[in-house]
Amino acid sequence: MHMKIFMIGGTGLLGSEAAKELIARGHEVTTIARAIPPSDGGMPQEMKVEQGNYLEMTEEELRKKFQGYDGFIFAAGIDERVISTPPVYELYKKHNVYPIRKLLKIAKECGVKHSVICGSYLAYLAKKWPEKELTRWHPYIRSRIDQENAAMEYTDENFNVSVLELPYIFGTQPARN
Template sequence: MRILVVGASGLIGQHVVERLRALGHEATTAARTARGGVDHALDATLASGAEFRSLLAGHDGVVFAAGADDREVPRRPAYSVFHRGNVAPVVRLLAAAREEGLTRAVVLGSYYTHFHREHPDWRLAERHPYIRSRVEQARLGRTAAGPDLPVAVLELPFVFGRARDRLPNWAEPLDRWVRSGSPLVAPPGGSAATTARRVAEVAVDALERASGEDIPVADENLTWSRMIGRVAEAAGRPRPVRGLPGAVVRAALWSTWAVHAVRGRQSGLDPRHLGGLLLRELFVPVARSGSVDAAIEETFPRG
């Protein structure tokens, strides 16, 4: 296969490229910033359908590994920012892929779409602009691709790992905290977790099978307490993790929402409703049991 990887300089994008080449496939790389290993400098949020078509010509498939992060807190209304980063470029990319006759595609999405599908009563897309963008990314992207271009959407939870200088976007503040010597606290609930290498394996497998499935990706389901404890241990600062009452978390989130409101800003994950997510066990079925310990150690090396 010959595959175009958009967002190829990111943590997961680099692993996808490495996995493709290790299995004998060709990978063309595109990323926002020109750097070593990037074939084409391209801002996906600005690229036109014609620009995408010129890159896609002669390829069999495409991977979209870019997009807007859920931590962004833009000015109101926030949805326009997440639509511009997650929905619009995928629609243009997959429409161009259909026109060029590509036969397979993978979009790296969020496990929030899994919970949107499984728990419509949580009203996630209605309450959170970021989640709405991920839901519409999958729906409108597949519409643009048409019936002859299967699009697999990988629903990703917390992803641990490293690719050269790239780490998960959320890793730096957690790293500072666990190394600071401050007490460690964790609320009820937890999350699924996986590794960048595992995501790359699943992405390339989906390309090889020309899958059009929604694929939740997880190696382990971890409580917040267990996850934070394992991060601290990997960083060489092991200590007990104390429980944090859910009421404290909800109060802090409401305070965050009030500050955003005064400043005219809106979070991709609305703090007024975020407690309803963070305090749940956001666990997903684990297709292949594994451990994220090695990837945690890569992300938070002892030092």
């Protein structure tokens, strides 16, 4: 089944690899990026890249982006490598939690049926070892658990959401160095 996929984060390490796989399987992928990467930057040539910053776009602008798509992938956000002043959790919420609430609400309203959030294996570890209270001690891990909980609020029989707890993936996309 051919699907049209809208992705946020398609020019990053995770997103570009997901786009390559989706395109190889016959799907159409469109992403938005703050800056259009060079054509030799490791992105799949078949992926449509439009300029835009989802954090700054209005709900109406985002609705226009989601129109006509079957699936949505969120492969953006920030991780613990980002340096910030305390309280750092507020920065993680801004990039990892709040966008999920806004984007999934709009995706669902626009008729998107399938959504995938690229999360972190650290969320898995927090659930596996609750006695370690990882969310209490690490604001990034807390943001990923909060992101997952926010995402699951939108799932129902007409709109499914999956959160991938991706292990040990570090690096940058060559075009974005």
